[in-house]
Amino acid sequence: MSTAAAAPSASKPRASQEELARRSRRNDLIKTWGWRLASYVFFLGLWEFSSGRFMDETLLPGPSAVFATFGELWQSGKVPAAFATTLTRIAIGFLLAFVVGVLVGMLMQNRWLSGFFKDAVTIGVTTPGLIWALITAIVFGNREAGPLIAIVLTTFAIITVNVSEGIKSLPKDLTDMARSFGVGAIKRNRHIVIPHLAPFIFTGVRYGFSMAWKVTVLTEVFSSSSGIGFEMRTATQLFQLPVFLTWILAFYILALFLEKVVLEVIERRFFAWRATLKA
Structure with a gap:
């Protein structure tokens, strides 16, 4: 009792x-x-x-004017169309950059192939996206291949470096023990290699995605005939400051949404097993 x-x-x-x-x-x-x-x-x-006190409203439109302009552009259909075009380019270009970056990162574990790719990866990491945007604008003009190639050249090296470092830090004792117990290659990759590389890959994806945003808009400003960057260039040529600031604000909102909502939610769900282990 x-x-x-x-x-x-x-x-x-x-x-x-x-x-x-x-x-x-x-x-x-x-x-x-x-x-x-x-x-x-x-x-x-x-x-x-x-706005209107320290600077003239024509040179610095206030947030109220920018939000009103955003509503007008949204009702006209320009905002959804421009976002759809830019996001499609980013999705295709970054997917190609991810595949290339992972493959090169895996191949660089070989000593000879590491020497083959090392300088190219170094150039890709250190070269500003503006350089690739200008080069692709000169070579491809306003063709769709320009932004895609600029995205690949700007972001693949970031993913390559992260994948390469992740493979180098892979615990060899753990993989050797799995082999000694007869664990197959598919299970080893699923339960050991991929969970170990996941933080490195997600880090590369987040940094690479932010770079892809920037270089895509740059290429659209220089050479494209559609997309967010093209709309920004048109607004500056017509000296429409409220429209220009509206596109910048819309760009920030969408970038924050994709970074803070989409990517963080995917990362949190992928690493949910960590919280289970801590509990």
Whole structure:
């Protein structure tokens, strides 16, 4: 009887600790998002206050004018069409860059092939995307191959370096033990190699994706006849500052959405097993 009566009382401190932990996480989340939203309110308010006071509204349109212009462009269908064009280029170009980067990273584990690819990878990492955008604009003009090749040349090296470093740090003892116990190559890759390389690959994808965004818009500014960059160039040529700032703001919003919502959600779900192990 005494043991049965003591059990509920022993579980109460644990429940209270769990509740305190949830409250602490909730408070941290509220503070984090509160400060983040406060930064947006501050800078947008400063921007609105400066427009028409420190600078003429024709040179610095306020956020209210930019948001109104965004609504007009959205209703006209320009925003969805431009985003669809740019995102299609990024998806195709970055997929090609990912495949090339992974293959080259795996091949560089060979000493001779490492010497063959090393300088090319170094050039790819150090060369600014602006250089590749200008080269492809000169060579391909406004053809669709230009942005795709610029994306591949700019981003494949980032993925290659991360994959190569991940393979170098692969625990050889673990793979040797798996072989000694007769574990097949498919299971070894699924349960050992891929989980080990995943953080390196995701790091390369996130950095490479941000570079792909930049070089795609640059190529569209220089040589394309459609997309976000083309719309920016047209707005500057016509000296339409509200339209130009609207495209920049829309570009930022979409980039943040893809980075903070899409990529982070995929990464969090892929690494959900880590939280299970910690628990």
